[in-house]
Amino acid sequence: MTGAPRVGVFGLLGSGNLGNDGSLEAVLGYLRAEHPRAVVDALCGGPEVVSARYGIPATRLHWYRGEYRTASRAGAVAAKGFGKLVDVVRTAAWVRRHDVVIVPGMGVLEATLPLRPWGFPYSLFLLCASGRLFGTRVALVSVGADRIRDRPTRALVRWAARCARYRSYRDVLSRDAMRAMGVDTSRDEVYPDLAFALPTPPASAPPGAPGPVCVGVMDFHGGNDDRARAAEIHRRYLDGTTRFVRALVEDGRPVRLLTGDACDAPVAAAIRDAVGSPLVTAADATSLGDLMKELAAADVAVATRYHNLICALKVGTPTLALSYAAKSEALMDRMGLGAYCHPAREVDADRLLAQFRALEQRSGDLRRTLAERNLAVARQLTDQFTALTASLFPTSPTSHHAHVYREAP
Structure with missing residues (x-):
């Protein structure tokens, strides 16, 4: 890869879920430390929040602004359906502008909370299929997955995963679930959740002091x-x-x-x-x-x-x-x-x-x-970011410093 790499981040980011935004923050920390020349933007649920909080340009994930409201009237149903068609073009155009797209953590391959196939699974499929079509490297990084019973949702998740250039999971259960749903996971690794790469705040109470x-x-x-x-x-x-x-x-x-x-x-x-x-x-x-x-x-x-x-x-x-x-x-x-x-x-x-x-x-x-286990987690995340660089930025110089953005315990 020559010149400044164009990197996109994708997901339900800036939408009020602190875990999703924490995963984004960890990936931005990695990019700024290891690939400072990268030009980064987002396709996400809350573009205003992402731009204000993280200082990167952001585009709304869905054309239809009422995507996550229940559509009961005929006009709203038609607008939502039309939006799905528009999003095919919008997503493809956004993906095509990038060398790399990263989906940072999150349970993007699971349905442990209520989920409809035409919601985020459809959006993820559009992203990964566009990446395959245009040669953009799409990476699902430390994502969560589970075995999904609903057939349309399972099919979209399986196709999306198959189209990704890089996949890693936040636990063995997630990798096993994708294997059970028909994805070849023989080259996929398991690493800790990206939130473990965030800085650890110092203890705010002296040892022995009562706390809540x-x-x-x-x-x-x-x-x-x-x-x-x-x-x-x-x-x-x-x-x-x-x-x-x-x-x-x-x-x-x-x-x-x-x-x-x-x-x-x-x-x-x-x-x-x-x-x-x-x-x-x-x-x-x-x-x-x-x-x-x-x-x-x-x-x-x-x-x-x-x-x-x-x-x-x-x-x-x-x-x-x-x-x-x-x-x-x-x-x-x-x-x-x-x-x-x-x-x-x-x-x-x-x-x-x-x-x-x-x-x-x-x-x-x-x-x-916990102190011992956190040290092990930090080492594993260093390996994760090293592997990510090798897969997504093959001509980047090898970094010789840690990729985990946390304070030493």
Whole structure:
């Protein structure tokens, strides 16, 4: 590759999901350190936010601005359908302008949360197919995947993955899922989630000082296969989590509620209102860095959203996962805390409280375990960025410094 490489980043970025934006931030850090001459722009869900926050030009992912609103009237249905056709041309034209397109992390090959095939799976397929057509190198970097039952969604995800030049996964379960869905993964590697490459904030409380219990909450209604019982799942999750927070407050423990997406705020507000105690407060985090600062000050954490969980583990806080998918359990196993998982679909406040107390009793040991595992994760991410450079920027000079943008522990 001669001259300044033209690099695009793609995804539901700038749309309110802190985990997605954290993955983008990690990739931008890699590009700025290792390929500073690269000309970078984005095709994304929230272009205004991405441009303002990260200083790169950004284009709206969909032509139709109401893409993620339910279309009930005939005019809206027609506009959405027409938008799908327009997006074929828009996506192809955008891809063609680039040498490389990176899809940074995210669960782009999974359906663990409600998902329609004509939504993001269709957009991802257009991206990867355009890359194959025009010779643009498309990379799916440390992405999440799972086995998808819905046939149209599964087909689009499989075709998209097959068209990508480079694929890596954030856990073995993801690679196995793609293999089971018919993708040749023999050359694909598994690396940690990109959020682990972000800088780690310093501890904000002196050792031994009492801290809050951070509880990461989520607007959880189950996944694609749970649509018929989504309301029931949400009620059980909210009721169980509220009872757990109330029990902590009754013990005199301050609780700090965390969110990871704009849609989670009403859940945090509902828990605060139901408990009705000044010991319960909510953080106003706008990035994974903000979440990590909150979690670094905590004694213990309980987290639902996947990237809340990552942030807690990365800063070395003993954590209990309210797990809604196998990816959470795989992450907890990787970080040495596999015994501390609780199902988000069936939150039992009494059992959760017992698990929480058992976690606290082993807090010191678990902090040492997390410190060791984070060192290993950092080495793996250095390997990931080295492999990415070799695949996407074959004529770039080899870098001799670390590719993980974090402070030394």
